[in-house]
Amino acid sequence: MAKLILNRLSKAFETGGRPAVNDVSLTVRDGGFLALLGPSGCGKTTVLRMIAGFEQPTDGSILLGDRVLADAGEMVAPEHRNMAMVFQSYALWPHMSVADNVGYPLKVRGVIGERRRKKIQEALASVRLEAYADRRPADLSGGQRQRVALARCLVTEPDVVLLDEPLANLDRHLRQEMEETFREFHTRSGATMIYVTHDQAEAMALATDVAVMSEGRLLQVASPQEIYARPEGRLVGGLVGQGAILRWPAASVDDRLLDWEALQQLLNNAHAADYADILVRPQDIEISADGMPATVTSVLFEGERYALKLALGDEQTLRAFSRLPVKVGDAVSIVIRSAWRL
């Protein structure tokens, strides 16, 4: 196996408009688990389909190790890439049994008889579906279908496993269970995995690396911890975590991580031209007597706490949590414990 390299990859469709994917360069290390995160229409699925070979790049290239999979001139057909994919619709063949679905890649590769049967058995066992081998996909629940699709990916030891929003059609409870299955699958198989999602929590929980995309461009690639702690730019900052973005006279400082003392200092010797965006996460806001004034504009009881929306004096809004009940319209005093200059 080898690392997967996207080299200045672009894709423009014939219908015109802005390119669906624009100059994306990215390296996925061997055995890595990369989440492609972004709002719908950001081009993440197109990237995935180019890696699979269903779309051809209009510019740039895709390499697996030193083997060129695709560039604007030619490409290796999907059937010769040794990749596997879990589709959003699962794409199980309704006319085949579960075992036949899982074993089809083996059948195509000419693996037959006892060896094939054994491999199917192993793949089904790893997703805990041994008992369902003879069922039809139509007889299975959504989560079970998902696991069959995953077993089909397992069976041939592919170089790269692609997952296209695989949890989008499942309910919340099943999602958590499937996230567990995916993680387990990744550790055991050691395959390079690329996971497309618009759900940042999913991306954070699963991936070893997160790539954030917007409008066809790659904004930032980093580990989930890094992306969360040090997002680059308004778009990534707004997408990851529930933070609010404030205009703050912070452009002059070198340090990007700001505490309350620094924030206050900046506010006091402000020059109007020096404003910058800072990201403030709700858990970093404390309701405390010696802070700045704010007004509660909405309160949502979430069980373990209250989620508040606050308006500052200059009409900027913030999100915060409170353990004590507050009412809409209450005047409170807040302290921002920590903020990140974007």
Place this chain on the structure above:
Amino acid sequence: MFRSQNRGNSQPRWLFSFVVVVIFFLSVLPLGRLAMTGISSAFQGGARELLSDPAVWQAVYDTLTTSLLGMVAAVILGGGFALLLTLFDVRGKTALGFLFMLPTMIPPQVTALAWIGMTGPSSALLKAIGMAPPLGSPQPLYSIGGIALLYGVQNAPLVFLSLRAGLLALPRDGVEAARLSGASSWQVLKDIILPLSLPGFVAGAAIAFVSCVGNFGIPAILGIPASIYTLPTLIYTKFAAFGPGTFADVSLLSGLIAILSVIGLTVEERVLRGRDYRVIGLSGQVAMFRLGNWRLVGELILWLAIVITLVMPLTALIASSLAPAYGVPLTSATVTLDAYREVLFKQAITRTAFFNSVTLSLATAIGLLVVTVLTGYYLVRSKSRLAPVLSALAEIPYALPGIVLAVALILVFAAPIPIIGVSIYGTIWIILIAYFSSFFAVSLKPVVSAFRQLDPSLEEAARLSGAGFGRRLIDIVVPLVAPAAGASVILVFLIACNELTVSAILWSAGTQTLGVAIYNLDDSGSFNLAAALSVLVVIMVIAMMLVLELMAKRLPKGVVPWRS
């Protein structure tokens, strides 16, 4: 390392060339040849001679009057049926719909024979119940009115289908909103439903008109004895009296038919294009009106229509087939199965016809399926801008009346085929090619609808599993479109078996089809034999329609033509 330059497309490169070649030979070549012959003979002055022939203008006039009257009859019958059956709470809708659709699948010459058997002085049925008019009185159906009436019966299902499709798409919430605004049932019908279903009416009428213009079986049996000629029967008689100018004449006459058809089809296309109100509101649920005390009356009217247009003619047909000879009264003493024995076992010609029709239809249905699976796959999957053009070209031969295509193929194959130097004119092969061309669209439609419903990711998953094009086709694609492919085979077989127009022009000794055999038996005065053969054909039609009806639940929408 294996590389291909396939631009991420799922199809091999040869597929496009294959589709282009198929559509060129089945559609572009024959129709282009017809147009060329027509235009060149028009320039050589052949047109002036032909167009100064009063018989031609009489035929145009008779074609137009019968077709327009037939269209009116079809609109009244089919429209009324569709409104009553779709909007009101009558019982037995499925059975009524199925029975009403039957006449359109029964070959026109059989319909004509059945109605002849029901009326006139020699009717075995009327004689059996003692109501036959005196001998010597004229057969009322041998007239413009008779032809138009039967056109109406034959094509009413087309209007029914078109209107029903529109009515089923009516937004139910629109009707409910009108009700809440205070409109009475009658006002809802008048102000909401009828205006919205007008396109369905007009489109249905236009298709019915085109179908009337191209009809050969009915005017051949009802018109020729009374010296009434429509354009298709005029072409037929021109071929029968073959002369040096025949090719030029018939190509111009088929050109006339093609022009009339294109006018009708354009109207249909225009009207249906404006029908985008369907996207508004919840559709698919039928707006239902309660008939209350009138329900029984409504049901009686519907069943009466079925009895008159279907049950009585078929009973008359059976009665005629059981009588020993045309004109002999049918009683318990005279009833005989001789006619069936004769057509099934004794007459070599009818046996040949059975064999020819069944082999031709099977070969067409199965041969076409291979072609249409590949073509349909290309048309649905290709992102090429050529795909819609190719799709339209594939539709044309079936949209045009069969006689136009038959003439076109004669023009192509009258001379020996270049290079190999073999002539297929007068052999069974020319009929087979004509069937391929004619029924290409019939075979293609179910397959294309099935491909449209197929989630592309099913095939993409197979690609990533390592399956190449052929492998995917056999393992994944074909099994998944199998029900639609089965329906396509049955439909083509059904329509090809019933067909008369194409083979009436293309047959020669030894290559007659069932349609030709029925027509010839009637033409030579063996009415009871023609009736017996017709009864067998009707039984075959009903059996196959029932098979399709049973399959209908597993098929994509729109595959079975009489269900919407």
